[in-house]
Amino acid sequence: MTTPTKTDARSGLTVTALTKVLSNRTIVENFELDVAAGELVALLGPSGCGKTTTLRMMAGFLQPDTGSVSIGGIDVTDKGPDKRPSAMVFQNYALWPHLTVFKNVAFPLSIKRVPRAEITERVMAALETVNLAHHAHSRPAHISGGEQQRAALARAIVQRPDLLLLDEPLSNLDAKLRVKVREEIRDIQQRLGITTVMVTHDQDEAMAISDRVAVMNAGRIEQVSTPTELYANPRTLFVASFIGSMNVLPAPTLFESASLSHVPNAAPDAAADTSSSGTSTDDPPAEAWAVRPEDVLFEPGSGARRAGATPVEVRRVLPHGHFSELVLNAGGAEVRSVAGGVPPAVGDHGTVTLNNVRHYVDGVLVDGRARTARVLAGVKA
């Protein structure tokens, strides 16, 4: 691949207090985001949380009720999509089926009356950037889904936008291709240095290629952080549960008993549900403890019980190749753990102790280190 379409654009995006009400329902509420020049930020959240609505307001396809959008320090809130220095790649690619790849990519330049020779040069350069020059004269129906996605990307970058907006760009591709194409997108985005916002509901995708991830829930941003920070320090229970897998346990019982075996039966639902996504607008529990499966340390054998450890029975073993997920029964509560190497068998007995327990009150991480220490001391004592 070559980089002849490299832009000089190093403009950032600033979005302030964006709100949108549709059909009497607040879809986006007080949305604030700064994206630095050349940065890729993913908008991640469950279906229906308002990601696409937000992106459409950034692109100018939808007017916000309140708030502003600035690109490169210039307020573009009142400008339509064609008057903004941004380009959008749509979820379904929106390629014209009767036009060749070349003509599809040339389209936005044609309507801006760019001279023909320049169009040819820029289109071929964009197609080379996405490695699709050999399909310049193919129709969309005659190229693969991944190639169609790259044609749509070429049609965006040919415009040399300051801001690239991607709406679920990989959702029509199969799992293996998604991984390949997302790396290609990241590579192109970094080489061209284009400020980019990408909508996705796929946390792996968001975490794998973004500089930062903005987690949305019910029209609001819950947390904007680097992927590593999001996983390590989720500031809300929603983020803790949405990013990766998490055991959520009711705090007071755990605190008082210092033992998972006393967690009431209400816990399994919360624990089992945590890896799934959904529009969680329900009020969070008043108090909860969250523990990653890798921090639930399983030790096989029912013989010499570790002091303070909780006895468990292996209920299910879910192989993932290089590790297995263990679903454990801790006195009626379901707790998830992980095992490397040869996993235990269903029905085996063992014990667990907990590391890195996080304490949430009303869904927000509190400075619970003292209590956490006491709980851990209790567990390990």
Ligand SMILES: Nc1ncnc2c1ncn2[C@@H]1O[C@H](COP(=O)(O)OP(=O)(O)OP(=O)(O)O)[C@@H](O)[C@H]1O
């Ligand atoms: N024109 C509209 N009128 C009324 N409601 C709308 C309109 N457009 C979107 N909505 C509603 O706004 C909510 C958010 O939609 P949006 O497409 O922004 O969500 P999303 O997070 O991108 O979801 P998904 O991941 O499923 O695409 C949804 O409940 C949707 O039904």
